[in-house]
Amino acid sequence: MPTGWIDRNLKWIYTLPAVIFVLLMMLFPIIYTFRLSFYEWSMSATTPPAWVGLDNYKALFADTRFWHAVGSTFYFTIVALAAEMVLGVLIAVLLAREFKGKNIVKTIFLLPMVATPVAMGLVWMLIYQPTIGVANQMLKAFGFKPLLWLASESQVLPSLIIIDVWEWTPMISLIIMAGIATLPSDPYEAADVDGASAWRKFVSITLPLLRPTILVAAMLRLIDVIKTFDIIYATTQGGPNFASETLNLYGYVLGFQYFKLGMASALLVLFFLLVMALTLFLIWMRKRLEAAA
Numbered sequence: 001m002p003t004g005w006i007d008r009n010l011k012w013i014y015t016l017p018a019v020i021f022v023l024l025m026m027l028f029p030i031i032y033t034f035r036l037s038f039y040e041w042s043m044s045a046t047t048p049p050a051w052v053g054l055d056n057y058k059a060l061f062a063d064t065r066f067w068h069a070v071g072s073t074f075y076f077t078i079v080a081l082a083a084e085m086v087l088g089v090l091i092a093v094l095l096a097r098e099f100k101g102k103n104i105v106k107t108i109f110l111l112p113m114v115a116t117p118v119a120m121g122l123v124w125m126l127i128y129q130p131t132i133g134v135a136n137q138m139l140k141a142f143g144f145k146p147l148l149w150l151a152s153e154s155q156v157l158p159s160l161i162i163i164d165v166w167e168w169t170p171m172i173s174l175i176i177m178a179g180i181a182t183l184p185s186d187p188y189e190a191a192d193v194d195g196a197s198a199w200r201k202f203v204s205i206t207l208p209l210l211r212p213t214i215l216v217a218a219m220l221r222l223i224d225v226i227k228t229f230d231i232i233y234a235t236t237q238g239g240p241n242f243a244s245e246t247l248n249l250y251g252y253v254l255g256f257q258y259f260k261l262g263m264a265s266a267l268l269v270l271f272f273l274l275v276m277a278l279t280l281f282l283i284w285m286r287k288r289l290e291a292a293a
Helices: 003-008 010-036 055-061 064-095 102-114 117-127 134-141 156-181 186-194 198-225 230-235 247-256 261-292
Strands: none
Touching: 003 010, 010 261, 055 261, 064 102, 064 156, 064 198, 064 247, 102 156, 117 134, 117 156, 117 230, 156 198, 156 230, 186 198, 198 261, 230 247, 247 261
């Protein structure tokens, strides 16, 4: 092989083994899961996997627990993502200002993001404890009735959303603060000359300029929040009465508690397609905004 060819393609030769390894590690589980979704395979039985075609998908679509998990997933994802985006942008704008002790405040604010989710879930279980938990003690101090929090079917998802918002809003703020640091100063100087208020500058200058950054933050967080497993499993394990069971959790239950690997694989394939569709939609939205700008 000519030495000149090696010199010209050295960067590809060095990176090719890593690229092949990553592709295999990504593609093999996806292809294997997709193939397994067409088989009936129960680990509790000694019979080998049997081809059933689309029966696993039909069983899922006829399963009310599956549709309940779909509803819980969308509810948790939409509310948590919306709250994190709104709070993240507002907090980022506030932290972008200069004030005394700014670095200390930023450090404290970012601490929840670096904490272990399972450990934080266990801590929040103590906070939400109905009789001696800090949350109800605070409600009583302000004259409100105590809540059941994680023990109530109607309150469990909002309670989990509070945990998720508390832990991951700092990530959104961190991304937005990076975007704010790159904004040009000329529009703000012109607005100051025109006597624009801080609110007007935020609405008319900051938000439009930050739209691409906000969409990137939303896309990254959407991919993560829709797959939330650790916090939910550590605190409720999908209860009470499946009220907090999301698609991710139901797939785990089907595979590792009921040992229905074929049905669990079918659910994961549908879940994968859902995440891909939402991600592609956000990418399309970002390209449209960039084209409009």
